[in-house]
Amino acid sequence: MCDVVIIGGGLSGLAAAHELERLNITYTLIEVKARLGGSIISRRQNGFVLDGGACVFPAGNWSFLDDLGLREAKFTFQDGRLAAFQDGTQSLVDALARPLRGEILLRMAVSSLGVDGAFFGVCLENGLLLNTRALIVAVPARYAEHMFRALQPEVSLRLLDYDYDTITRVSLGCRREQIGAPGRRLWDMGLPFYYEIEHSCRAPAGCVLVHAGVRFALPQTTPQAVIAALQTQLDWPDNPLVSWVTYWPEADPLPPHTPGFRDRMAALRRLLPERVALVGSDYDGLGLNERVAAGRSAARQIAAGLAAR
Numbered sequence: 001m002c003d004v005v006i007i008g009g010g011l012s013g014l015a016a017a018h019e020l021e022r023l024n025i026t027y028t029l030i031e032v033k034a035r036l037g038g039s040i041i042s043r044r045q046n047g048f049v050l051d052g053g054a055c056v057f058p059a060g061n062w063s064f065l066d067d068l069g070l071r072e073a074k075f076t077f078q079d080g081r082l083a084a085f086q087d088g089t090q091s092l093v094d095a096l097a098r099p100l101r102g103e104i105l106l107r108m109a110v111s112s113l114g115v116d117g118a119f120f121g122v123c124l125e126n127g128l129l130l131n132t133r134a135l136i137v138a139v140p141a142r143y144a145e146h147m148f149r150a151l152q153p154e155v156s157l158r159l160l161d162y163d164y165d166t167i168t169r170v171s172l173g174c175r176r177e178q179i180g181a182p183g184r185r186l187w188d189m190g191l192p193f194y195y196e197i198e199h200s201c202r203a204p205a206g207c208v209l210v211h212a213g214v215r216f217a218l219p220q221t222t223p224q225a226v227i228a229a230l231q232t233q234l235d236w237p238d239n240p241l242v243s244w245v246t247y248w249p250e251a252d253p254l255p256p257h258t259p260g261f262r263d264r265m266a267a268l269r270r271l272l273p274e275r276v277a278l279v280g281s282d283y284d285g286l287g288l289n290e291r292v293a294a295g296r297s298a299a300r301q302i303a304a305g306l307a308a309r
């Protein structure tokens with residue numbers, strides 16, 4: 001039996017695992033998908049480095065990147081106000097995952113949690129049951145809600161009906177002369193963000209990489225339909241060098257924008273059993289630096305709980 005089971009292999013879960021590794025505490029990390037990273041995914045294509053999820057963050061003090069050997073991994077653009085990773089945001093996931101020596105179970109979904117005396121039971125959809133002394137739940141609210149039903153129904157109740165805005169993320173790479181300035185007000189068109197990146201690490205010489213978020217209603221949401229709509233609305237070329245469309249039904253959690261959210265989350269955390277932490281972008285901030293800080297802090301809190309027993 002390991003000391004801690006971490007559920008969810010996104011940035012929060014990985015940061016927690018990374019910290020437990022540093023503290024010499026044994027853990028098993030369980031991730032339902034075949035890969036780690038959650039809402040972070042990057043790919044290389046035709047000389048471009050594309051991000052299908054998180055791509056850009058405010059430049060500033062990101063000192064935690066130094067500890068991960070990523071001091072030189074980012075670059076800034078838009079007059080130094082924004083930053084991105086030279087090799088895609090996946091670099092952050094890889095740097096956190098690389099030193100992990102604990103057990104990592106991929107393609108395994110946790111369905112429910114229980115408690116038996118001093119131990120927690122983690123029940124997987126494939127019927128496997130793991131026992132552990134502590135838990136770090138690092139999954140979005142709608143999955144956590146199911147997991148907590150038996151362990152702490154009041155937590156489950158408070159996570160019910162958690163709402164999100166969906167977003168379609170489009171990456172498009174083309175030659176600079178193929179694309180003009182967007183010209184129209186992007187927000188009014190249903191594009192909550194639009195970044196052009198020409199840095200040599202992300203696009204070949206003379207080319208531009210566009211990352212855009214799309215929220216306008218479409219008759220169809222196939223990748224081809226999304227690209228076709230942008231070709232019409234933004235005069236995008238019909239022969240780009242690369243394009244990639246990803247759809248995220250749970251991109252932006254809405255409750256954090258409502259009054260009293262922080263207090264409600266603090267109250268919810270007080271309901272968690274001892275040696276159980278709940279961490280993730282649905283509960284404590286979307287920014288990549290916030291995710292790493294929150295994952296690490298959850299690991300330290302659990303380590304302190306284990307040491308106290």
Ligand SMILES: Cc1cc2nc3c(=O)[nH]c(=O)nc-3n(C[C@H](O)[C@H](O)[C@H](O)COP(=O)(O)OP(=O)(O)OC[C@H]3O[C@@H](n4cnc5c(N)ncnc54)[C@H](O)[C@@H]3O)c2cc1C
Binds near residue numbers: 054252
């Ligand atoms: C489309 C998109 C764009 C974004 N862009 C930016 C950006 O530009 N800049 C920025 O700073 N932030 C951005 N963010 C936010 C940032 O990506 C997130 O805050 C962060 O990656 C969330 O990490 P997480 O670990 O909390 O959650 P997630 O990444 O959601 O990870 C949760 C993990 O839990 C797994 N899981 C779920 N259910 C189970 C189960 N039953 N059993 C086992 N595993 C399970 C999931 O598969 C997933 O891997 C963006 C987010 C999205 C979705």
